[in-house]
Amino acid sequence: MKVEAKNIGRVFKLRNKQEVTALQDFNLSVGNNEFVSIIGPSGCGKSSFLQMVAGLDYPDRGSIRVDGNLVDSPGADRGMVFQGYTLFPWLTVAENVKFGLKKTQLQAAEKEKLVGNYIELVGLTGFENVYPRQLSGGMRQRVAIARALVGKPKVLLMDEPFGALDAQTRLMMQALLLEVWERERTTVLFVTHDVEEAIVLSDRVYLMTARPGRVKAEVRIDLPRPRKFFEAEFNPKFQSLRKQLLELIREEVELAFQAGLATPNF
């Protein structure tokens, strides 16, 4: 197992001293070179969990191991792509990607070569010397993906990376990620609330309950690979998986809605 989370519990204390249980007895595992998605209603703790795997937050109970090592701080072995734009605005595209190699011992020439390769992989050749402010949202996320991948992390964590993009751009980015992943086969843990996105990209999908977040269902996506992004949704198997997941998630969204659970600002 690449990532193994056992009995994760996390309670957030709000400012008014109320306590919110974000996660309870949450178990998850990701195999080597596996693409695993977590979907669930807003506020179910899926992003909090990803933060814990990254080492940016910690569980109150349970343990998270990556490659058998207990996670207790952030590290370059767990790359992360956020929903918001996180490029360093004072660095060009190439310099941003190269930033992902800061902690490696490679020769300068070796680094340049890797940077060029990954910029090509995300289709941004020709934009090496452009600053982030000159890029569209989709292009910025492509740079962020290249930057996270270039250091060859053991696992890539993606927290709704396309959530801020418009619908068309999102489709293009999903297609691109599918293509990149099928070439690189990096272990990925992907958080989203988009069911189609999860199915088309993943090998396995965890569906979470409304808060407190637990695993409601674990669904294997046995669509053959390599997948053709724009054809996948016409596959009858895709349709039945979509129906199954949407029904499961609807129950939870309704529960969350009835309970009036707004996402508290942690």
Place this chain on the structure above:
Amino acid sequence: MQNSLLDQDDLKEQPGKRRPRLLELHRDIPPGIYWAAGMGFIAIFLLGWVIITGLGFVKPIFLPSPGAVGTEFIRQIQEGILVKDVTASLYRIMTGWMISTLLALPIGILMGSFRFFEGLFEPSVDLVRYMPAVAFVPLSILWLGVGDSQKFLILFIGTFFQEVLMIMDNVKTVPKELIQTSYTLGLNKWEVLKDVVLPAALPGIWDTFRITLGWCWTYLVVAELVAANVGLGYRIMRAQRFLQTESIILGILIIGLLGLISDMIFKFAARRLFTWADRQG
């Protein structure tokens, strides 16, 4: 649609009737009009000055004519007074501001980055920053005598305590996600501070430099209030004693002009230094 804010609609419905609109909320106007308005305002002001003094509405002792101020300007240049004054004042301002900035920069960065340092320094800084710098003049003479170091101290008191809080705020505006990303790329907190927080906060810090240096110019007269025998502020205080109104006005104008020039230098440098940033002020 008559009151629509959109030009396109107007164009479609009322061709040929579109007038340039100067008073729309937050709307750009032609740059020519923008500059002409500013210059025109100054011109009207000067014209008013010429008329009031030229027609003898006020006595020259209350408001001398622009010509008299010009004559005073030439006199001060010819006698070498102006160069000496400007040199002395520039030296004091630059030194006072540098001392303030060299201390405010590291302390402000620490306060903006670590809650501990914010908690440690903020109450005292908040307390001192409301104390009037003028009130420190007698004390500063008592402590440091009548030399330049007393002027540095007054400029420091006037600038530092605001500057340190502004730099703290500049550092705090660095997005949290930028810091988190850097951690996931393997950097430790000192590397994040050096390679991410600092460059990200730099345009804002630069703007703080610009604003605080401007304040130093306004504190110059306070710094040269007593115990000075050269400097632009001193010249104004001396002219007051002899009721040389034209010398006072000249001093004020020169301080204003030099302040404006230093401001423009910082703005110009920012445009060169931070080409990557979205927008400069």
